[in-house]
Amino acid sequence: MRLNYKRLGDYIQTVNIRNKNLEVETLLGVSIRKVLMPSIANTIGTDMSRYKIINKNQFAYSSVTSRNGDKISIALLENHDKALVSQAYTVFEIIDDKTLNAEYLMMWFRRPEFDRYARFKSHGSARETFDWEELQDTELPIPSIEKQHEIVKEYNTVANRITLNETINKKLEDTAQALYKNWFVDFEFPNEQGKSYKCNGGKMVFNEELDLEIPLGWEVSGLSSIASYLNGTAMQKHPTDNIKKYTPVLKIRELNLGITDDNSDKASIDIPEKYKIYNGDIIFSWSGTLTIDIWSGGYAGLNQHLFKVFSNHFPKWYYYLSTKFYISEFIRIAEGNKTSMGHIKREHLDNSFVSYPIKGLNKLNLYFEPITQKIESNKIESQILKKIKNLLLSKMSKVAIEKETVC
Amino acid sequence: MAKKAAPKKSKSIEETLWESANKLRGTVESSEYKHVVLGLIFLKFASDKFQERKQEIIADGKEKFVDMVEFYTQKNVFYLTEESRWSYIINNAKQDDIALKIDTALYTVEKNNPSLKGALPDNYFSRLNMDVSKLSALLDTINNIDTLKDKQQDIVGRVYEYFLSKFAIAEGKGKGEFYTPKSIVNLIAELIEPYKGKIYDPACGSGGMFVQSMKFIDSHNGNKKDISIYGQEYTSTTYKLAKMNLAIRGISANLGGVPADTFAKDQHPDLKADYIMANPPFNQKAWRATDELLDDPRWKGYDVPQTGNANYAWILNMVSKLSENGVAGFILANGALSGSGTEYEIRKKLIENNLVEAILILPRNLFYTTDISVTLWILNNNKKERQVNINNINKNYRNREEEILFMDLRQSGIPFEKKYTQFSDENITDISETYHKWQQTEADYKDIPEFCYSANLEEIRKKDYSLVPSKYIEFVNRDENINFEDKMKSLQSEFSQLLKDEEKSKTELLNVFKNLGYEIKL
Numbered sequence: 016m017r018l019n020y021k022r023l024g025d026y027i028q029t030v031n032i033r034n035k036n037l038e039v040e041t042l043l044g045v046s047i048r049k050v051l052m053p054s055i056a057n058t059i060g061t062d063m064s065r066y067k068i069i070n071k072n073q074f075a076y077s078s079v080t081s082r083n084g085d086k087i088s089i090a091l092l093e094n095h096d097k098a099l100v101s102q103a104y105t106v107f108e109i110i111d112d113k114t115l116n117a118e119y120l121m122m123w124f125r126r127p128e129f130d131r132y133a134r135f136k137s138h139g140s141a142r143e144t145f146d147w148e149e150l151q152d153t154e155l156p157i158p159s160i161e162k163q164h165e166i167v168k169e170y171n172t173v174a175n176r177i178t179l180n181e182t183i184n185k186k187l188e189d190t191a192q193a194l195y196k197n198w199f200v201d202f203e204f205p206n207e208q209g210k211s212y213k214c215n216g217g218k219m220v221f222n223e224e225l226d227l228e229i230p231l232g233w234e235v236s237g238l239s240s241i242a243s244y245l246n247g248t249a250m251q252k253h254p255t256d257n258i259k260k261y262t263p264v265l266k267i268r269e270l271n272l273g274i275t276d277d278n279s280d281k282a283s284i285d286i287p288e289k290y291k292i293y294n295g296d297i298i299f300s301w302s303g304t305l306t307i308d309i310w311s312g313g314y315a316g317l318n319q320h321l322f323k324v325f326s327n328h329f330p331k332w333y334y335y336l337s338t339k340f341y342i343s344e345f346i347r348i349a350e351g352n353k354t355s356m357g358h359i360k361r362e363h364l365d366n367s368f369v370s371y372p373i374k375g376l377n378k379l380n381l382y383f384e385p386i387t388q389k390i391e392s393n394k395i396e397s398q399i400l401k402k403i404k405n406l407l408l409s410k411m412s413k414v415a416i417e418k419e420t421v422c
Numbered sequence: 423m424a425k426k427a428a429p430k431k432s433k434s435i436e437e438t439l440w441e442s443a444n445k446l447r448g449t450v451e452s453s454e455y456k457h458v459v460l461g462l463i464f465l466k467f468a469s470d471k472f473q474e475r476k477q478e479i480i481a482d483g484k485e486k487f488v489d490m491v492e493f494y495t496q497k498n499v500f501y502l503t504e505e506s507r508w509s510y511i512i513n514n515a516k517q518d519d520i521a522l523k524i525d526t527a528l529y530t531v532e533k534n535n536p537s538l539k540g541a542l543p544d545n546y547f548s549r550l551n552m553d554v555s556k557l558s559a560l561l562d563t564i565n566n567i568d569t570l571k572d573k574q575q576d577i578v579g580r581v582y583e584y585f586l587s588k589f590a591i592a593e594g595k596g597k598g599e600f601y602t603p604k605s606i607v608n609l610i611a612e613l614i615e616p617y618k619g620k621i622y623d624p625a626c627g628s629g630g631m632f633v634q635s636m637k638f639i640d641s642h643n644g645n646k647k648d649i650s651i652y653g654q655e656y657t658s659t660t661y662k663l664a665k666m667n668l669a670i671r672g673i674s675a676n677l678g679g680v681p682a683d684t685f686a687k688d689q690h691p692d693l694k695a696d697y698i699m700a701n702p703p704f705n706q707k708a709w710r711a712t713d714e715l716l717d718d719p720r721w722k723g724y725d726v727p728q729t730g731n732a733n734y735a736w737i738l739n740m741v742s743k744l745s746e747n748g749v750a751g752f753i754l755a756n757g758a759l760s761g762s763g764t765e766y767e768i769r770k771k772l773i774e775n776n777l778v779e780a781i782l783i784l785p786r787n788l789f790y791t792t793d794i795s796v797t798l799w800i801l802n803n804n805k806k807e808r809q810v811n812i813n814n815i816n817k818n819y820r821n822r823e824e825e826i827l828f829m830d831l832r833q834s835g836i837p838f839e840k841k842y843t844q845f846s847d848e849n850i851t852d853i854s855e856t857y858h859k860w861q862q863t864e865a866d867y868k869d870i871p872e873f874c875y876s877a878n879l880e881e882i883r884k885k886d887y888s889l890v891p892s893k894y895i896e897f898v899n900r901d902e903n904i905n906f907e908d909k910m911k912s913l914q915s916e917f918s919q920l921l922k923d924e925e926k927s928k929t930e931l932l933n934v935f936k937n938l939g940y941e942i943k944l
Contacts, residue, residue, distance in 0.1 A: 081786070081795075128901045135830075135872065135897050138783075138890045140705070140755040140794050194938075382937065385930035392927055396920050399913055406909055412901035 024151025026115045030106045032068045034099055039068055041098040045075055045088040049125055051098065066099040067106050072117045075104040076150070080134050081143035087133035091121040105147055119163040122170055123155050126408045156414045166411065173404045180393040180400075187393075191386045195336040198379075199370060202230050222370070229370050238341065239364040241371075242326035242334035244299065247317030248290055250282040260284045265292055265315035267300050274312035274398060282316045290317045295391055297324040297335050302358030305346045307339050309387070311394035320358075332383035333376065337369045435567070435577065436584035442563045443585075446556045454550065456589040457659060460582065461543045462564050464666045465527060467578045468500045469508030470569045475499045491534065498672050500538070506530040512565055515558040521547035537674065540681075541665030579633070579671050586628055586663070591790045591839060599791055600627040600660040602701040602753070605838075605845040606788060606798075607631055610699050610751040611638040612854040613780075613800060617813050618648035619696030624684045624739055626653035626677065629664035631699040636673055644813050651675035654689045656682065685709055685735060688720075690743070698740045698750035704796070705755050706732035724771055725764040733758040734768045737799070741777060744803040749779075751800050756783065759797055759889040770887045773826070773879070777801045780827040780857055783891045785835045787843045795832060800857075807863075820863040824879035827860045828891040829853065830872060871896040 042063075044054040051069075069075050069092050076089035092098060100106065109115050123129060132153070137143040157163075198204035202219075203211035212230060213219070219228035224235045238244075250264045262282045263275035292298065292315045299307040299322040307324075317323055326334050344367070349357030447455050475497055479488050487493050494501040504510060506527035514523050528542040547557075569578040583604070590601035607630050616635045623631045632651050639646050651668075653675060655661040661681035668675050678689025684702075709732035716726055720735075720742040727735040733754050740750045758765065759781065772778055779802040786795045807821040831853065838844040845853075856874055859865035869875045875895040885893050935942045 126901060128899055132897055132899070136892050138756060138760065138892060140757045140796075143756075143795065382934055385927060385934050389927045389931050392920065392923055396917075396924070399916055399920065402909075403913055403917075406904075406906065406913070409901040409904045410906050412899055413906065 019156055020154035021157045022151065023120075023153040023155060026110055026157070027074075027107050027120075027151070028110050029147065030067075030069075030073055030108050032106075033102075034064050034066045034068055037064055039097050039099050041095055042066070043069070043075075043092075043095070043098045043100055045077055045090045045100070045104065047084050047086045047088050049088070049090050049121075051075065051090045051092055051094075051100075054101075056101070063099065065102055067102055067104065069098050069100050069106050070108075071096050072112075073106055073108040074117070074121070075100045075106050077104055078144040078146050078150075079142050080137045080145050081139075085134050086130045087124075087145055089124050091117055105150075107150075113160055115157055116160060116163040116167060118167045118171075120155075122167065122408060123411060126411070127405075128409070128412075156411065158414055162414070166407075166414065170404065170407050173400050173407065177397050177400050177404070180397045184390050184393050187386050187390050191332070191336060191383065191390075192339065194382065194386075195340060199337075200340070204379075224368050225370065230372070232374065233370050233372050235368050235370045237365045238334075238338060238367045238369060239361065241329045241337065241369065242324050244301075244322040244324055244361075244364055245289060245317075247319045247321045247323070248287075250280060250286070250316050250318050253283040253286045253316070255281055255283040257284065262286055262291070262314070262316040264318050265298070265310070265312070265321065266318045267303055267320060269312065269315065270298055270300055270306065270308060270310075270321065271304070272312075273308075273394070274401075275315050279315075280318075286316050290323075291315075292317050292323060294395060295331075297331065297338075298322070299324050299338060301345070302349070305342060305349055305357075305359070307335070307342055309335070309391050309394065311391060311398055313398070329371075330377060330380055330384070332380070332387045333371065335387065336383070340369070341367045436581050439563065439567065439581060440585060440588050443560060444588075446560045446563070448553050448556045450550065450552055452589060452592040456585065457543045457546055457662070458550065458552065459560070459564075459585060460663065460666060461528060461546065462524070462561065463567065463578065463581060463585070464542070464670060465506075465511065465524070465531070466508050466564050466567060467569045467670055468531060469502060471499045472502045472507065474570055495535075500531060500535045500669075503530055503534065506534075508565075512561060515561045516554075518554060520554060520557060520561075521550065521552065538665065538669060541662055541669060543659075543662060576671070582667060582670055583630075583633070586630075586667075587790075591842075594790060599703065600657070600663055601790075602627065602630050603788060603790065603842075603844060604630070604634070605835075605850070606701070606753065606784070607634040607699070608638075609845055609850050609853060610753075610798065611635055612850050613798075613857055614697055614699065614749045614751040615812055616649065616697035616699070617642075617644050620650050620652060620693065620745070621697045621699065622652045622690065622693060622695035622740075622743055623698070623700050624654055624736065624743075625700055625702040626655050626664055627660055627701070629653065629667045629675070629677075631701075632668060632673060632675060633671060635697070635699065636671065642813055646673075652690050652693055652695065653677045654682065654684050656684065684739060685715060685718075685732070688739075691719075693743050694745040694748065695743050696745050696748050698743065698748065698752065700736070700740065700750070700752040702736040702752065702754070703732070704792070704794075705757060709735060725767045727768065728764045731757070731761070731765070733761070734765050737772070737801075738768065741772070741801060744801070747804045747808075749800065749802045751798060753784075753796050753798055756795060756797050756890075759783075759891075766887065769889065772801070773882060773887055773889075776805050776823045777803065778826050778889070779805060779822065780829065780860075781889050781891055782829040782831055782853070785832050785843050787841065788835070790842065817858075817861075818863045819861050822861065825876055826882060826889075827857060827874065827876050828889075828894045829856065829874045830891045830895050833872075869896070871898040 042054040042056070042058065043051040044056065046052050071092055074089065074091050076087065080087050109117055109120065133145040136149045137145045202213040202217065206212045206215060206217055218231040220231055222229045222235050229235065255261045262284055264280035264282050265275060266280070269275050269279055292310055294311050294313060296310045297307065298310045300320060301322055302320045324334055324338060345359050345363065348359050348363055443459050450458065472494065475494055476488055479485070479493055491501040505523070511524060511527060514520055517523070524547045525545050529544060532538045532542045567577065567581060571577060586601045587604065610631070611634050617639060621632065621635055626632070632653065635649065636646055639649065651673065653664065655664055655677060658681040661677065664677060682689055707730055710729055712729055720739050721727065722742070724738055727738060736752070736754070740752065744750060761769070778799070780800040782798040784796050784798055787793050788796070805822040808819050810817045810819060834845065834849050835843040836846045856867070859867040860876060867876070872895060877894045881894065932942055
């Protein structure tokens with residue numbers, strides 16, 4: 016297999032153009048997620064003429080791989096025509112884009128196995144570096160340029176679909192929240208004639224708890240009365256030695272990632288049933304970073320500092336959107352009582368009031384359910400697409416190199 | 423990995439002692455405090471041994487000889503006069519001048535026992551101005567160590583070792599260089615197997631390498647009498663730690679007459695050692711002035727090591743002291759594997775002279791003083807085919823003259839004290855077995871990707887004498903072994919179900935917009 020691999024050094028060359036005339040101002044840095052991002056470095060009093068200019072379709076990388084999360088920071092400039100990077104980076108380009116495609120090469124660098132390779136090949140004392148010589152010695156399959164385009168196109172199709180899903184979901188969330196506020200806070204839900212209730216003279220009665228008028232036939236409860244907020248448990252108390260059957264632990268990190276991965280803790284398969292989390296469960300992180308989300312990362316065990324939100328009497332969309340409606344308020348409370356980690360208490364859930372019609376809340380399912388269900392299925396689809404994306408990256412190593420034709 | 427909820431285990435003697443002693447530190451700097459605690463432990467230990475011997479003499483009916491020094495020294499026991507005995511110290515523990523009394527006791531012990539010359543803290547306690555109540559509480563704590571309780575357990579040795587490591591951790595970055603973590607020393611001992619002959623450590627710190635070699639001989643049922651020890655240490659307080667450390671275990675050693683710089687004042691110029699074990703200072707700058715040590719006999723046949731970094735000076739110092747079949751195992755910063763200039767020239771010659779036997783790159787965070795990854799070098803003066811009897815076991819070494827074994831251990835080790843790494847016993851066995859198999863005929867040594875590789879001289883010349891292990895050891899791209907077919911199939915079925923559901927959900931969604939009066943036309 017590896018006989019077909021080519022030495023990367025024969026296809027790339029360094030570029031070293033300095034910002035002598037101060038013509039470029041956009042300063043970027045390479046993140047460990049392998050993208051060029053606006054730099055947060057303080058450059059006050061720095062001589063910007065010594066910085067390197069990087070052009071579209073060129074790469075920048077930092078050779079130091081120690082203390083870098085076992086990753087190598089390397090990226091391709093795609094979204095700017097020109098930018099600046101610190102002189103600590105090596106900038107390089109492909110010599111002939113008819114033999115090697117930049118995006119194809121970037122795919123090779125994106126593989127987790129490339130991170131492992133770069134760490135393995137790094138050497139040095141205080142700073143372990145994957146130097147230019149080692150990068151040149153990297154071997155990879157380089158099929159015909161058509162085949163490379165094909166591979167890149169496949170990858171981009173999947174990657175773009177993930178982005179599209181995320182964009183659609185953002186819009187759906189906005190739609191659901193706008194609808195919720197309009198109907199349950201401003202009371203402009205459609206009346207019998209399908210017209211907005213309140214501004215068309217719908218009957219209102221005064222409510223003590225909310226200290227304002229609510230529609231006739233509606234009532235008011237605290238969040239904790241419409242749903243249960245179950246706190247997770249310290250999964251450390253349920254250790255496991257079984258590497259095949261275990262429960263991946265859902266912590267705030269995983270909630271932010273949307274999945275559990277190899278770096279997630281592992282707990283026993285026999286954790287109490289109530290702490291088992293599945294796709295579609297509503298998870299609410301109530302300390303540190305306060306967020307609420309529809310979980311779509313598959314089976315997991317709920318760790319402390321996270322609530323599972325559920326109810327037997329109210330529809331999912333209702334308690335999800337109701338809690339979400341209060342989230343910015345909760346964030347404010349948490350920031351206010353910051354000792355070490357800002358968090359909210361049960362009393363805040365008791366005192367956050369929401370209102371709903373005594374009868375017929377379920378009639379509204381037909382408006383809300385399709386939206387939340389679509390969000391859910393998009394998220395699950397994205398998870399699968401991410402797996403496919405990683406698989407496409409892995410597959411590069413096995414790309415069949417066609418017989419080289421003699422021109 | 424989820425951490426195991428450890429059962430509350432009973433604390434070891436060392437831990438209990440450490441906790442109580444550390445509570446009493448007060449305002450004394452950790453680096454100072456170690457001399458206080460370790461000095462007192464030594465005194466307690468010497469006293470216990472003395473009392474034990476005294477009882478023996480009486481039991482033998484030789485009461486009239488209880489104050490004859492020879493009766494003690496012949497049994498390797500220090501003779502203590504009245505004012506240097508632990509009982510006397512404890513009886514006066516609450517007095518205001520206790521510090522002075524301790525100093526006097528230590529001074530007297532050293533004076534009466536030539537082998538302890540320069541070993542004990544002198545006038546330390548009076549100068550320290552330690553709070554008297556804290557000092558007397560510390561005396562009470564140390565009084566609880568029963569050094570004779572369990573001969574097999576080597577209690578005092580264990581306590582001493584534990585305290586050294588704890589102090590090294592407490593001092594942390596940039597200090598604590600008197601102590602090499604135990605698992606590294608163990609690894610070196612298991613690799614080079616020091617059974618008999620002369621052992622040398624040119625930068626011996628508190629003497630850990632020697633102690634470990636002795637333990638190694640013990641655990642393999644060898645004879646400790648077959649070994650003689652030579653060392654040198656530059657820092658005088660550390661030199662004392664080493665002397666005490668060895669005295670406590672009854673190990674006699676030649677650490678040179680005085681603490682001194684190994685390069686400027688070599689204490690063992692004519693030594694030829696069979697085993698050298700060392701963890702010299704890393705990347706020492708300005709170890710000699712430009713015009714110094716230019717024709718030192720130790721660099722004979724090699725370039726003079728550059729002034730900016732002593733790594734290669736340490737190497738050549740050791741090479742010059744190897745006996746005909748001598749082996750050296752030592753730790754250096756990774757830079758030495760690929761350094762240029764004179765480092766390159768010296769390295770090239772060492773390789774061409776067939777001295778380099780094995781290069782093992784170690785994980786990060788092994789040390790308490792720095793988090794860098796370091797290298798374990800093994801040099802061997804005789805890589806020819808030969809038969810050796812080590813501790814009644816015959817070993818058939820094959821000719822390895824133009825070969826070097828490379829090992830990458832960066833991924834091995836287990837967590838230790840939260841932020842450090844150490845080698846487990848299994849790691850050490852695994853590593854040393856690999857190396858010993860490689861050395862011998864008829865052993866089934868094999869190259870293992872990402873772990874070890876036996877390179878020949880030709881390959882090393884091709885890489886221009888770089889000794890960086892990852893340039894030789896094979897990397898395995900795991901992507902080549904994924905089962906794309908299987909993975910894709912399971913995703914295929916998941917995905918087709920999803921896309922079916924999606925059709926339905928899209929229709930429903932369009933209906934919602936329509937019902938709200940905002941129809942979407944696609």
